[in-house]
Amino acid sequence: MNARNESARTAASGRQQEPMQRRRFDPKYLPLTVTVALFVAMAATGGVLYEGFLSPQVMLNLLIDNAFLCIVAVGMTFVILSGGIDLSVGAVIAFTTVLLAALVQRQGWHPLAAIALALSLGTVYGAAMGLLIQRFRLQPFVVTLAGMFLARGAATLISVDSISIDHPLMTAVAYLRIPVGGGYSLSLSALIALLAVAAGIVLAHATRFGRTVYAIGGSESSALLMGLPVAATRIAVYALSGFCSALAGVVVTFYMLSGYGLHALGLELDAIAVVVIGGTLLSGGRGYVAGTLVGVLVLGLIQTLIAFEGTLSSWWTRIAIGVLLLLFCLLQRVFERTRRLTLGVA
Amino acid sequence: MNAGPSPPGSSHVLQARGIGKRFAGIAALEGVDLCLRAGEVHALMGQNGAGKSTLIKVLTGVLAADSGTLELQGQPIAPASPVQAQRLGISTVYQEVNLCPNLSVAENLFAGRFPRQRWSGLIDWRSVRRQSRELLEELNLRIDPDRLLGEYPVAVQQMVAIARALGVSARVLILDEPTSSLDEHEVEELFAVIRRLRERGMAILFVTHFLDQVYAVSDRITVLRNGRCVGEYAAADLPHAALIAAMVGREMAAAPAARPAAEADVPRQMVLQAQGLGRRGQLAPTDLELRGGEVLGLGGLLGSGRTELARLLFGLDRAETGTLRIGGQAVRLHGPADAVAHGLALCPEERKTEGIVAELSVRENIVLALQARRGWRRFLSRAAQNDIARRFVDALGIKTASIETPVALLSGGNQQKVVLARWLATEPKLLMLDEPTRGIDIAAKQEIMNEILRLARTGMAVLFVSAEMEELLRVSDRIAVMRDRRKAGELPGGCGEDAVFELIAGQ
């Protein structure tokens, strides 16, 4: 029986050999490719429509002005990949700025000490929320929403007014511009953001932690049965997000040179949006940190387009952002679908 | 450790004594003993819901037992989680595929124990890839380790799960129904590996509902019935009939229900006619005819396109070519809702993802398709729902505390019966069953076969997909054979196994 079966099998299995050959294009990366391509197309359109749009500094400004969003979004990517959500990021940023400003301006701390404290506080705060979520099986949405209230509340408690910072070290770093040739420059924050993205990519794709995050997002019960450290990883994910938020808070402090409880209002939604636009599934388990960077750039590009347009009233601005988002996401879906069909993957 | 089957009593590796486990009023296990020995394959047998999976979950720390003790090589252990069990050297494949569909095959094989580069501590993807190839090779599984696991059908996923368990160098290997989705060839590959491991002195626990498989590999058999231990036997000393009797608790006619002689006098109405039905990358254009009152068996190897054909007929995938006529009328199906409205039914292959709705009760799962067919306005009264649910719970012997129990809490085989019941309840014109007996015990299987034949006798057309050749030959009036995603030919029901294999092989 076996011999017979064997011959039947080999006869039928010409196709089964095929997957072993490396394909030219891995459909896994399709969404990412489409997103990048659309970004390029959109930038090109802007270049045609508006004079000076494609100048390198405008493109660099995308990074400079969105550095903090980028950093927060890297942390958020991990949270979303693990199937959770973190609404506290904007508030943690605000809290960090106020804390830094208060410590440096009012208490006379050295900025580096203050930054170290802020980063560790952010991490601990995230971990605490993660612990609540993991230990008591609370829904991440509520926990981090309460975390958002708490962090903003704490920020206003420290100071209702905004606090300007004029510590020489802080201002020096804030004004620092790193030349990238041709008279164009990047800020330190932008550099930190790029580093964060690079670190995020490595963390997500080349470490056990990263792969466990994906596994949890794909199926928590399976991850448990596979013997993965689900509890520790989940807490670490929120701690990471807390750290990223605090880091973004530091960057915002440099960006604005002030601490203010109303900084980064509604940033959590932007962060979630860029992660999702970058191709990460909100339900967890799928997506790329690199996609998040593209998502950030797309959102920045939309705003830049509108700023260059310069004739829109307040309401048309909103409508235009909506329409551009819609266009982008629709095209993303359409291209993905048709490419998928021609590639023959289900 | 020495090679070869060891004499009884030697080197107890894992010993469970007096295990008890209750779930909200139901006793799933009561005073169960189990003893795994080095270099032995131990089969755990029992009907659906007998407590096999529960026992395994207790052994591996997924569930905490209410009573009883565990010993690993004489040392008492109490694994509190699967991680701990793994660290103790117990490697497990659970009944439902418990891997992550969103990770690649290689990652699923190595998650939790990725090889790392020495200098950076990062995952060494090259060696992950290399080692996965080796592991898959061992099971003769030719799949791309870089593709996402979810892209492969359950059968392949099950093989991957097995490969993962094999990859851990463990003392104890536990396999809960590893062969339910596999065809004979894959089973052979698996058994070859199991024998090799046995030789290396590993203790293996093996659950299956296929008696031949039990006798093919196991040295010893423990039978559970209703959560109690019926006994432990040496496989060689236990005849087939005695094993069945031990599981079922009564003598059972071993003779399978025979296909009724073709009732040629009954005029058979054409129910469904497919011409050139196909879809790029899934199925070459295929013709198929189904008449009322007949059972059409669909044979072929794994991945030969049987599932695809059924899905196209049901409108679950959109056909790109060809026409479909139902009851003589040309139709275009826009989705399952359409198909259901036309009186078709498809009991899908993948029970976990496409079958059960875990949170819903047994009752709700059973009436779901029927209700969908009636539409949202013609709501089945609660009494009618209860009636239908009870009827099928009795008819198929679904073991459940009540019809209001969430389906998630049922044993695997009983979940499968619920999905089957859902489709039987719609009383369709054409019933398509894709591997409907997966994970179902022998007694229930016979009942299901009888039910199918009974339905066919009432004039229903049945399309029956199964990896089990005997089963297929037993119920089918005709057998269509798929090969390489096209129909290779059709055979009359009475033909022998050989004829079918020849067609499968394309000779």
Place this chain on the structure above:
Amino acid sequence: SGEKNPAGGERIVLGFSQVGAESEWRTANTESIKSAVQEAGIQLRFSDAQQKQENQIKALRSFIAQRVDVIAFSPVVESGWETVLREAKAANIPVILTDRAVKVSDDSLYVTLIGSDFVEEGRKAARWLLEQSPLKDGTEPVRIVELQGTVGSAPANDRMKGFKEVIAANPRFQVVRSQSGDFTRAKGKEVMEAFLKAEGSSIDVLFAHNDDMAIGAIQAIEEAGLKPGQDIVIVSIDAVRGAFEAMMAGKLNVTVECNPLLGPQLVDAIHAVREGRPLPKRIVVEESVFTREQAAEVFPTRRY
């Protein structure tokens, strides 16, 4: 920089970044600037920040990248402008602030500020209460409830500060409750409802940080069976249309003007900057206090 206008001269390009369109006041402010700029033949690049400082900084950066001739903006908050203003200065683009001030270490980063003084508005409201309101004489303590604007926002902080400063002079006047109404009618009404229930009818004065909250609160007072403007004296700030209607109906006692019509003054300032004329660091906008008695008379002349 700049484009040729039909007359042949260089057309001035103004980049203006507005906070948003969060209130009628703001919309009037935007309208005023747009129309004044258009009349003057200045080309406007308008950008709306949706109430976010980040967006505003981005907009300023893009103005710099587009090399506009003059930048004007109404800052969302006071602090945090240092970096981007330096960039503007480095690009030789003069900056004019409207409506709100900024805190910067170096005054030369902007040319001038055209705008109201929120602290002074708070003071004016308090002064009216102490000097002209029906409660000014008497011996009974005066119980005041305060509806604050958005917590932490500059107008809320400053108006509260100014009000407190003046009211402190007379110990009879006491703020017994203070809560944020987020500058909106709905919140104003909701908070006032809670105040009325908690304090019963012992509230003498309502001080609202803007007219919208006062209008909401008036509804709450009416629904509680009291007479706004009589049983409870109501003071608010902004002087928008709705406030005048309420005053004419006798439901609001007084509103302190906060003038949004900065357009003409902005245009003057732009011309001055272009021609190199010196400008004061602060151009104060004309603002008055309107009472019920003046309401009917002034109302027809109100444009917002």
Place this chain on the structure above:
Amino acid sequence: MAVERDPGRTSWPRRALAHPLFWPALTLLLLLLGNGALNPGFLALQWREGHLYGNLIDIGNRAAPLILVSLGMTLVIAARGLDISVGAVLAISATVAAWMIAGGEGAGSRLPMPLAVAAALAVAALCGLWNGLLVVRAGMQPIVATLILMVAGRGIAQLISGGQILTIYYPPYFYFGNGYLLGLPFSLFVVAAVCGLLYVALNRTALGLFVRAIGGNPLAAHVAGVPARAITIGLYVFCAFSAGLAGILVSSNVRSADANNAGQLLELDAILAVTLGGTLLTGGRFSLAGSVLGALIIQTLTTTIYSIGVPPQINLMVKAALVFVVMLLQSADFRASMRGLLRRRPAGGEMR
């Protein structure tokens, strides 16, 4: 999980304890009692001018829009969706209604009021249809699909209103949000009507079963022939419709429509209400009654903050603290670990 669901053989106090609505209800009760203790007048009800008057009435009336939106949100979430555009839809509907009614003081209504209300609701439903189509047809993730309307929607509302707050001067319109029927706010009757409608739709037709099936396993529901796509679109339409209804109540209550601020952050409150009521955001388990309780809890929290007179700077801290307490109280795991009664659970938790 298994323990809490078992229907058989338990005494009624245990059953009550195990009932999913027990903890939300208890929380609400504790909040109200706590308030009553702090502030004796809090729970008092008076009869004034032909209707009931008091904090409880205010809470009900204020919570009505949130309850409506939460109900819609619950159903969308039950089917594994999310709608963050509810605030914007509320603003659109309020603006449309206000714009059609408007007119000056004493000038009556520009267009007949029923027409205005119908138009507002229709526009809201259209918004829902749009959301539903983006999610179901275009296959966009719910949060992005509705983000689009969330951003653009307020713009559209402002476009209609010209950036002004539209004041309404037509007294009959005030009835929806301010009127009283049988001594109770009319808005409560609107809520009751919607609840009744939902009850019938979900329990007297198969829709309830279908929604739960879609939420539990969308693919399985689809394979079973459930018209999952049509139902999902329908749920988005309903959600937007309920937001539209809430828009009518809100604009009627403050006699104006503020395109920029109406329903600001409503989506967060609604999702919070839904979660506090015991609905899982990941789909599968939902409770409409729970969402109603959740919305009432949130409104009670807000009113509490206003009436105990905390300084506004610490509003958020108080709110955070209360939310933490509420959700910990509701967490079975927290209660278990507090009691330390339950058997030591395996670290991995139970299998599903």
